[in-house]
Amino acid sequence: MKVVIIGGDAAGMSAAMEIVRNNKSAHIVVLEKGDIYSYGQCGLPYVINGKVPNTEELIARDVEEFRSKYDIDARIFHEVTSIDTKLQKVSGHDVNSKEPFEFAYDKLLIATGAAPTMPRLENADLKGIHMIKTIPQMNKLMEQLPNVKHVTVVGGGYIGLEVVETVRERGLDVRLIHQGSQLMSVLDPELAKIIYEEAISKGVDVLLNEETIGFEGEQVVEAIRTKTGTYPTELVIVATGVRPNTQFATGFAKLENGALIVNEKMEASIANVYAAGDCASHYNRLKQQDDYLPLGTTANKQGRIAGLNIAGFNQKFKGIVGTSILKFFDLQIGMTGLTNDAADKSNALIEAYVMEVNDIASYYPHPSKMKLRMLVEQQSRKLVGLQIVGKHGVDKRIDVFATALYNEMTFEELLDLDLAYAPPFSGVWDALMQAPKRYGKKN
């Protein structure tokens, strides 16, 4: 069986490894347009503040290992530009030599991820304007960072915030420019305000409601221009979202943003073609429809399932519930389930419980407050979503709640959970139990 995989990172190589382990007759070719395989993209921001010493540390397995140890025909600088789904072959060219190539497949996996979007901005080609997605991009940024004292970050979503934190921790002055009226637009405004205050307290210059229109400078960026003003800076990092890399895949069913629509077996809309990760749709269990939430966890999971199915199994991706977490200076920001917007759009009536609770027993040293907002479907009492901002213990509450969402538990059933308790870890009624204990229905 000839298997071709396009894209050599999380989804693509998770799939490749499952095929290697489970189908000895498969001949696997991986076509990767860069020269780096299997790296931890999520760790890139931490190279800036030195928590990760260099980008090399992020590489889990290098291309030679895939070739020699697993007998995978792992190509580098091979960019795919088209797929002929009738003749079952992909074609493209070598990025450096422009030499064309063509590979026939019995099964094809598209795992090309997503590319950061650069909004249409004036003078975006000036030196000193960066995006963070790949190791070469990060290496370029790290070459220039020692020469600057002031950085502007455009975009107050999770990658923008991670970058703001790490640049500031490097000792540089940071300005954050965000188009919306609050940081982390998916969060409830009350919780987003805590993040804003954290940024200000750490000396970040935050500009909200500012639409960036371009840059100024001769060859190197010297200022950033918004609709309201012009702000001097020495380096800019743009983090304004991503778009699936699927332009070359024509004739397939896609979401509005271009993500390839896949079924639970990770099959795309044309026979013998699979897709997984940031270039594919992600079925949302709560919305009961295809969604798009490009995260490393999902890319690895979907890649694994695609690989197992290509290898001959019948595995199903059960869907996401929308879980994510982020560290921002001293804050932990976690969310799972429907966001406010999605809850507003749902037909069901949703109740919101907002509380400030301790992370550990109040009498034990150093308890800290976390603010949580729990969404519950009024009629069925089913849990719908949770957002938490706090200093400690957010991760475990979000993960417990995500498990509860996956299992379609109700608000009141949170009280039945047998959660671990000792004073250094939680209150005798855990933070997640406070709302149902106080507001839950009693029979």
Ligand SMILES: Cc1cc2nc3c(=O)[nH]c(=O)nc-3n(C[C@H](O)[C@H](O)[C@H](O)COP(=O)(O)OP(=O)(O)OC[C@H]3O[C@@H](n4cnc5c(N)ncnc54)[C@H](O)[C@@H]3O)c2cc1C
């Ligand atoms: C700064 C940053 C921080 C992040 N932090 C987190 C986090 O904390 N938690 C989390 O869950 N997720 C995080 N993510 C997201 C996570 O990294 C991605 O969801 C994950 O890498 C997606 O994996 P993928 O294999 O689908 O795509 P990618 O990792 O993007 O890999 C796709 C590969 O396909 C190649 N390719 C693209 N087009 C072609 C083509 N035409 N021909 C050949 N090859 C091609 C690319 O070069 C690339 O190597 C972060 C992302 C970034 C950028």
